[in-house]
Amino acid sequence: MNAVWWILTILGILFFPGIGFCISIALFDEWIDRKFYAALQDRIGPEHAGFKGILQPLADFLKLLSNEDIEPEAADKWGMRLTAIFGLAIPLVALLFIPIIDTTGLLSFEGDILLLAFLTTMIALIIYLAGWFSANRLAMPGTMRAASQLLSYEIPILLAMFAVALRTQSFSLAGIVDWQLDAHRPTLFSLPMVIFFLVFLLSSQAELERSPFDIPTAETEIVGGWEVEYSGKKLGFFRLSADLQMVFSAGLAVTLFLGGPTGVEMWIPSFADWLAGIEGVSGLAVVAILYYTTMFAIKTTIIVLILSTMRALMARLRIEQFLEFSWKWVIPVTLGVFVITFFYVPWTDQVIWSHWEGLFEVA
Amino acid sequence: MVDKKKIKVGSPQTGCSSCMPNTFEIPLGPQHPALKEPTHFLLEVEGEIIVNATPRIGYVHRGIEKLAETKTYSANLTLVERVCGICSHIHSISLANAAEGALALEGFEVPMRAQYIRTIVAELERIHSHILWLGVAAHEIGFDTLFMLSWRDRELTMDLLEDISGNRVNYAMNEIGGSRRDMNQSQIDRMLKYMDITIERMERYKDICLNENTIRMRTQEVGILLPQKARELCAVGPTARASGVAIDVRYDDPYSAYGEFRDIFNVVTYDSNDVFSLVVVRIIETIEACIYIKWMLKNIPDGPIFKKAPRKVPEAQILSRTEAPRGELIHYLWSNNTNKPYRLKITTPTLSNINTVSEMMKGDYLADSTITLASIDPCFSCEDRMITVVNNDRRKAKVETWSESQLRKYSNDWHTANKRWKK
Amino acid sequence: MSQTLQDEQNIVDTLKSQFGKKILEAEVQQERRINVKVADPDHLEVLSFAMKKWQAWHLIAISSVDKPDGVIAAVYHFDVRPPFGGQVAISMNLMIDCDNRDNPKLASAYNLINGAEFFEREAHDLMGIVFEGNPNLSKLILPDDFPEGVYPLRKDFLLEIQKEELAKKEKKKR
Numbered sequence: 001m002n003a004v005w006w007i008l009t010i011l012g013i014l015f016f017p018g019i020g021f022c023i024s025i026a027l028f029d030e031w032i033d034r035k036f037y038a039a040l041q042d043r044i045g046p047e048h049a050g051f052k053g054i055l056q057p058l059a060d061f062l063k064l065l066s067n068e069d070i071e072p073e074a075a076d077k078w079g080m081r082l083t084a085i086f087g088l089a090i091p092l093v094a095l096l097f098i099p100i101i102d103t104t105g106l107l108s109f110e111g112d113i114l115l116l117a118f119l120t121t122m123i124a125l126i127i128y129l130a131g132w133f134s135a136n137r138l139a140m141p142g143t144m145r146a147a148s149q150l151l152s153y154e155i156p157i158l159l160a161m162f163a164v165a166l167r168t169q170s171f172s173l174a175g176i177v178d179w180q181l182d183a184h185r186p187t188l189f190s191l192p193m194v195i196f197f198l199v200f201l202l203s204s205q206a207e208l209e210r211s212p213f214d215i216p217t218a219e220t221e222i223v224g225g226w227e228v229e230y231s232g233k234k235l236g237f238f239r240l241s242a243d244l245q246m247v248f249s250a251g252l253a254v255t256l257f258l259g260g261p262t263g264v265e266m267w268i269p270s271f272a273d274w275l276a277g278i279e280g281v282s283g284l285a286v287v288a289i290l291y292y293t294t295m296f297a298i299k300t301t302i303i304v305l306i307l308s309t310m311r312a313l314m315a316r317l318r319i320e321q322f323l324e325f326s327w328k329w330v331i332p333v334t335l336g337v338f339v340i341t342f343f344y345v346p347w348t349d350q351v352i353w354s355h356w357e358g359l360f361e362v363a
Numbered sequence: 364m365v366d367k368k369k370i371k372v373g374s375p376q377t378g379c380s381s382c383m384p385n386t387f388e389i390p391l392g393p394q395h396p397a398l399k400e401p402t403h404f405l406l407e408v409e410g411e412i413i414v415n416a417t418p419r420i421g422y423v424h425r426g427i428e429k430l431a432e433t434k435t436y437s438a439n440l441t442l443v444e445r446v447c448g449i450c451s452h453i454h455s456i457s458l459a460n461a462a463e464g465a466l467a468l469e470g471f472e473v474p475m476r477a478q479y480i481r482t483i484v485a486e487l488e489r490i491h492s493h494i495l496w497l498g499v500a501a502h503e504i505g506f507d508t509l510f511m512l513s514w515r516d517r518e519l520t521m522d523l524l525e526d527i528s529g530n531r532v533n534y535a536m537n538e539i540g541g542s543r544r545d546m547n548q549s550q551i552d553r554m555l556k557y558m559d560i561t562i563e564r565m566e567r568y569k570d571i572c573l574n575e576n577t578i579r580m581r582t583q584e585v586g587i588l589l590p591q592k593a594r595e596l597c598a599v600g601p602t603a604r605a606s607g608v609a610i611d612v613r614y615d616d617p618y619s620a621y622g623e624f625r626d627i628f629n630v631v632t633y634d635s636n637d638v639f640s641l642v643v644v645r646i647i648e649t650i651e652a653c654i655y656i657k658w659m660l661k662n663i664p665d666g667p668i669f670k671k672a673p674r675k676v677p678e679a680q681i682l683s684r685t686e687a688p689r690g691e692l693i694h695y696l697w698s699n700n701t702n703k704p705y706r707l708k709i710t711t712p713t714l715s716n717i718n719t720v721s722e723m724m725k726g727d728y729l730a731d732s733t734i735t736l737a738s739i740d741p742c743f744s745c746e747d748r749m750i751t752v753v754n755n756d757r758r759k760a761k762v763e764t765w766s767e768s769q770l771r772k773y774s775n776d777w778h779t780a781n782k783r784w785k786k
Numbered sequence: 787m788s789q790t791l792q793d794e795q796n797i798v799d800t801l802k803s804q805f806g807k808k809i810l811e812a813e814v815q816q817e818r819r820i821n822v823k824v825a826d827p828d829h830l831e832v833l834s835f836a837m838k839k840w841q842a843w844h845l846i847a848i849s850s851v852d853k854p855d856g857v858i859a860a861v862y863h864f865d866v867r868p869p870f871g872g873q874v875a876i877s878m879n880l881m882i883d884c885d886n887r888d889n890p891k892l893a894s895a896y897n898l899i900n901g902a903e904f905f906e907r908e909a910h911d912l913m914g915i916v917f918e919g920n921p922n923l924s925k926l927i928l929p930d931d932f933p934e935g936v937y938p939l940r941k942d943f944l945l946e947i948q949k950e951e952l953a954k955k956e957k958k959k960r
Contacts, residue, residue: 041507041511041512042511042512042515043511047778137387137388137389137390138389140387141387141389141408141729144411211505211506211507212505212577214505215730218505218730219396219397220396220397220502220503220504220733221397221503221729221730221732221733222729222730223396224396312507312508313508314506314575314577315501315504315506315509315575315577315580315581316504316505316506316581317577317580317581318581318728318730318731319411319728319730320411320728321580419926420926420927421925421926421927421928421929424927424928426945428912428939429939429943429945430945433945433947433951467816468816594843594844595843595899595901596900596901597844597845597846597902597905598901599846609869610868615865615868615869615874616818616874616875616877680815680821680861680879681819682819682863682879684846684877691846693846693847693849693863695849695861695863695879699854705854706851706852706939708847708849708850708851710846714904714905715901715904715905717904718900718901718903718904
């Protein structure tokens with residue numbers, strides 16, 4: 001804990017892999033999302049700012065910062081301002097726990113998965129407050145929808161997260177990544193975990209309020225729902241926050257199910273040893289960092305592509321259809337599989353997976 | 364109205380004394396992302412359920428009926444095309460039919476080829492209007508992919524219309540006594556080809572809409588309009604046909620060239636009485652329209668396309684009924700033996716249908732209000748007609764026509780030249 | 787007019803025999819069109835009779851006219867014989883004169899056909915006909931602050947261009 005460590009940590013939080021890097025990758029993922037979504041719809045998508053419009057999300061954000069910021073008279077002004085700031089800050093804080101440049105996150109402790117579970121709920125709560133403070137007739141239904149949607153997707157998300165913790169016998173993201181390295185396979189390749197992965201993606205889509213679950217902000221029904229009164233900087237913050245949440249959800253999915261920032265070294269122990277070896281060497285450490293970051297970016301992008309495909313394929317559900325779907329199907333199924341996981345993980349590990357693992361073992 | 368400062372955060376607002384307690388009033392419009400044109404619906408909602416809906420129209424009233432009394436018949440053809448941006452051609456057919464009906468009392472007849480050309484353009488207009496509606500409806504239920512793809516396919520029809528008439532919106536094809544533009548063989552061939560493609564695409568969309576789960580979830584059992592109610596509320600066009608009421612002016616009261624192929628004409632109805640039924644009816648109608656166009660193109664007679672009509676229309680009171688893409692369109696013409704109409708009454712399908720929307724919305728979820736409203740394909744500019752600004756200075760107007768290829772080239776050039784932002 | 791207009795003529799004859807002198811004028815105008823004129827409250831009887839006898843449920847529109855002789859009239863357009871089994875529809879223009887230009891009043895068809903409400907409100911806005919029995923005759927098309935007693939579609943309401951034309955004519959006369 002010397003001065004150098006402190007400086008490095010602060011720089012890390014501010015630039016790489018902290019706030020600066022997270023915002024860049026969030027904007028990049030938004031561009032990927034928009035381009036891919038446009039391609040699915042036989043459009044071009046962003047085209048002019050930068051290479052193939054790669055700077056368009058940044059340009060949109062800067063444009064929103066320069067827009068006029070209007071606050072309604074009946075609204076709770078400080079509430080609106082604070083929710084906008086917290087809406088941006090919470091996903092940023094949560095992202096610091098995601099392992100990006102290393103197998104451990106920038107901040108990490110045993111049990112950080114509990115904190116992340118709390119933070120994802122906080123994001124939804126912020127949305128609820130954002131609608132509540134803006135005192136708008138159209139924001140009210142949006143707020144109510146956001147609240148009821150929160151109840152229905154948080155439970156599957158939490159169950160999926162804890163199922164992974166149960167499977168890997170670890171309550172920290174670093175521990176989960178390590179377990180996957182040791183087991184020579186991502187968590188995804190354990191049978192019940194596939195179901196949890198799908199549930200996690202589905203619930204992430206709901207958490208991100210993207211079609212078909214963009215019910216709280218449904219533009220053609222309630223004019224943007226809870227965000228109807230937000231303009232200018234505050235809207236820019238919320239938009240950026242949505243991108244960050246997307247990266248956070250994708251990053252969490254990658255960490256929990258796809259081995260985090262690790263890649264082929266899962267199956268090539270010598271490469272893993274070499275990577276572990278160069279982490280201490282100051283010059284070569286850059287190579288390891290670049291390697292992990294690239295792997296993370298590739299995997300996150302794949303998740304984002306899956307999410308955008310889902311977005312393009314379906315029409316928006318109604319709130320009561322979503323609740324029915326969630327409470328009658330997703331939650332019971334997840335709970336059932338969770339119980340199965342709890343009791344049969346030891347048995348499956350010994351009997352079934354010993355054969356399965358043989359496939360990945362490198363002598 | 365409620366004083367704005369009295370509104371407390373989160374408390375239900377009871378604005379009018381007549382509405383029930385514990386209901387919110389949610390305004391739908393005049394400005395709303397789901398509405399392409401201004402209108403206003405005051406929705407009383409209990410939680411998410413709509414208890415009552417009160418429409419208020421007239422935001423784009425331009426007084427076209429009054430203005431029509433000051434213009435000659437051929438100028439009026441141009442004017443009534445401006446009643447609506449989407450179903451413009453059918454208005455001019457309707458007025459031309461009315462004037463020609465009055466002339467017919469003295470033995471005037473319009474050449475058959477002109478009637479065919481009018482009908483072909485009218486059916487092309489129906490295709491583009493229905494596909495446009497399909498896109499808008501998909502957008503309302505949050506299915507943007509279908510929206511984009513269907514509008515891409517609509518471009519085929521728009522290209523055809525531009526090819527025939529030179530315009531994409533107001534075609535100006537009609538003159539009292541005939542049509543203003545003829546069609547040559549290459550245009551007919553192109554049309555036949557494009558109609559085949561459109562039929563293929565619409566079959567695909569029919570497939571999607573019939574089988575895609577989320578579309579069915581959003582449209583089935585939404586906006587129910589029972590046949591009995593549809594008759595009571597004077598619903599017309601696809602709105603009535605989707606409730607199983609088989610009325611179609613093209614079949615019931617044939618005008619222009621519709622009498623020629625009455626034996627192959629199908630009045631498309633569907634009996635689930637909801638928005639889903641409207642989707643199905645409109646898609647099948649589009650396919651049918653393609654078939655009619657193909658029949659007409661194969662059977663179009665030779666001959667003149669125009670017969671000079673006398674400028675003065677004899678005194679008569681003519682009711683001209685036509686089927687616009689949205690339903691039945693009425694032009695009721697009083698002529699008084701001059702070159703200007705004495706009174707021209709236009710009743711558009713949306714005015715007949717807007718009443719049904721309140722009925723359809725009652726008991727539905729708030730989330731369904733916009734798709735229900737969009738389901739009748741409202742066209743509020745049709746419904747409201749008034750103009751007060753008249754530009755007297757027409758001397759400086761200069762018209763420059765761009766061909767389609769020129770436009771495409773311009774847009775491509777612009778894209779290459781402006782790849783990066785320039786100062 | 788060489789076609790047989792037998793169906794149309796039958797309808798006119800039936801109406802004449804049913805209502806006798808209440809039908810002021812009735813004629814077959816052309817193919818599929820019938821013009822009938824009645825006095826004020828009788829149009830409801832004609833409508834309900836047609837609804838019973840021919841199932842005339844389809845009210846197409848209600849027009850309002852400021853006639854050249856200064857009388858304000860409303861015209862109910864409806865399918866007197868709606869289409870059944872491939873037959874063509876026959877529509878009727880049922881004209882009713884108002885007896886008073888300053889305060890034109892007519893009985894509303896709302897109770898017979900609910901859909902008449904909006905057509906009547908439109909006529910009320912633009913021509914000033916008061917339909918007695920219509921539950922809601924508030925402004926529909928014109929703005930709420932439009933002056934009372936001014937009805938744009940009446941002939942005494944002049945647009946700017948109409949005023950200019952009149953002024954030009956005056957000049958020519960001089």
